[in-house]
Amino acid sequence: MKKAVLYINQFFAGIGGEEKADHAPEIREGVMGPGLALKASLKNAEITHTIICGDNFMGSNTEEAIEIIGGFLEDIEFDIFFAGPAFQAGRYGVACGTICKYVEEKFGVSTITSMNDENPGVEMFKKDTYIFPGGKSAAAMRQDTKKMAALGDRILAGEKRFLAEEEGFFPRGIRHQVWREDGLIAADRAVDMLIKKMAGEEFVSELPIPKLDRVPIAPPVMDLSKATIAIVTSGGIVPIDNPDKIQSSSATRWGRYSIAGLDRLESGVYKTIHGGYDPTVADANPNVVVPLDVLRVYEKEGKIGKLHDYFYATVGTGTSEAEASKMAGEMIPFLKEAGVDAIIQVST
């Protein structure tokens, strides 16, 4: 019999509600809470362990939580990993997504969770794990775990590729070619689609274009000589030891580093950890990505009022829009507090 592990939060483990949300990760043998519903549907594996973690602990001490849970998992054998269902609980959804993404990457094991489509965890993690659209509350427990178990059983049976539309999980942005069962050729699909489109009837594009979230261009800075300027880069320039452990691609973390009193970024003190371009030039002269050297000259010449005391860095390659806007939301309070008037974003 294959083995499954289930991740749940402190509430569904019966430990407590908000007051216990700081509960540190623990692992227990056997099944409890939502695991009983999952067990009832899951045919091809036994749930051998349940991992419990408080939602706030996962949210506030993510790295520590992941490290502890990773340690638990290294000591046991498992073939599949479930989390939740998280329903509409936002922090729980994000926690389920976080741990599923980690387990899939670290252990190469398929992960499955479920949450309501309004749960922010969906947008953040649908590309990283199988997430089924779930109910709003625990009333949907049986049906939500049933869907998770059904996919789990098929994965455990050795099936590898699943069509999002047919199975019902949120599309993961993974696209592959398939041979249509009806054998309908592209010419016929195109002409049929056009006839419908011209008649104003419904049609389904085979390549849905994601809705673009456009940000209007900011008005120009009226007087640069009085403006405070900051540098924000997705080019991955960091202090040589990468203190914030920013990932080389698909980044979820960022850092701010003081440049007070510095006239330039020295090679060997700063480097790029960006995985998407040849680092040779940026490592030899980090100022080509974070143009501190020329901005100090501008500052002295009075072309700009002042350079903000920190630069902000993350990695842009493979980073999802959702993560990027989350990181921007975290940076903005620092920039506002320092009275920054304009930002230079250097492309790479």
Added chain:
Amino acid sequence: MRLELGNFFVNKVTFGEVTGFSNGTLTINKEEAIAFVKEDEHITECDIMIANPGDETRIVPVKEAIEPRAKVDSKAAAFPGVTGDLSQAGIGRTNALKGCSVLAVGKHWGSFGDGLIDMSGEGAKYTLFSQLINICLVADTDEEFERHSQQKKNKAIRWAAHRLAEYLAKAVENQDPDEMEVLELGSISKRGSQVEELPSVVYIMQPQSQMEEKGYNDLLYGWDLNQFLPTLVHPNEVLDGAMIGGSYMCCSSKFSTYDFQNNPTIKRLYREHGKTVNFLGVIMSNLNVSLEQKERAIYFVAKLASMIGADGAIIAEEGYGNPDADFIGCISALEDLGIKTVGMTNECTGRDGRSQPLVTLDEKADAIVSCGNVSDVVELPAMKTVIGELEALSRDGMSGGWSSDEKLGPSVRPDGSIIMENDSMFCGDQICGSSPKQVREF
């Protein structure tokens, strides 16, 4: 314009004394055919081999495919500007040997845009050409200047294949075809109210023209499409040898000459004409590299479509990557003019399927038919027979092959099995319209 296609259905190809067609069998006098091919002094070595559907045969590197065609009762060339002098394509009568194709196969050397065909097994489903009887012209040439280049013009062998295709079809010159297919489409402005009341549709083709140097790009009457502005073309011209496939684009995205000659989108629009749509014709565009050239072509396409009164358009792109800008740009320009547009393309989503499918996207491109994914990895067992040279897939920079890969090893393994990207399946994504494939979310 009226074109009569005299179709001869070939269900067997064999070698024999006299080149001719009888009871579904095409017989080729091999020595004579080879002697004819070798009239071109640039062909240094040449053989003709037959590959039938179901054979345990792998053909690689394949450079071009052509349906054998010859004009009847006329001195006109089947491929004007290529196998003979210029003449008007798309009129009169043309004989066609259906169910077979002449393949231009490198005896040794492959290039970036060459492809692979498996005649049976799992690999057969990746290309339409596994379903045809392939008359393989396996040749080497004296084109030393490009012997070890990744990009090759492959001119001698491609032209040899066009000439051989015409040579074979001439064998049925005095015979009655199995079927007469009449393709007739009159003046756009004089179709009568019944037809003109139907929604008007134009078909737009974007054939490859990215190479600045002549000799690699698709041709229209022998004219390189890089130095070209979009123009109105009669659908019969496309079906009757005016368009010649190029020697540049990654192979699964490529339009071979066979694909132009048998374009299923044109055929379907012909069938709908007068019933559900008023088929206006074809706008032939191109796919140049620089932004200014792209924009110029887009303006011309949109303007032409608007001038001829198109209500709707279908646009097909030969390629992916850089040409996605022309494709999406054109759709956007047409939609801005109120012309409802459907795009036909393939995608490049990376081996893990997670990359953005086209390099540029636009919400106006809300109706796309997606014919394949260049990056899907294909692993296939060895075949009993190889026509050409298998090592070309690993050695010669074919777009979907590689000489080494940290995880996957070389494309060609010592036991003859292969691993490659769909990118090099010969004309595998069939953006001209015969693709039974679709890209979906997993």
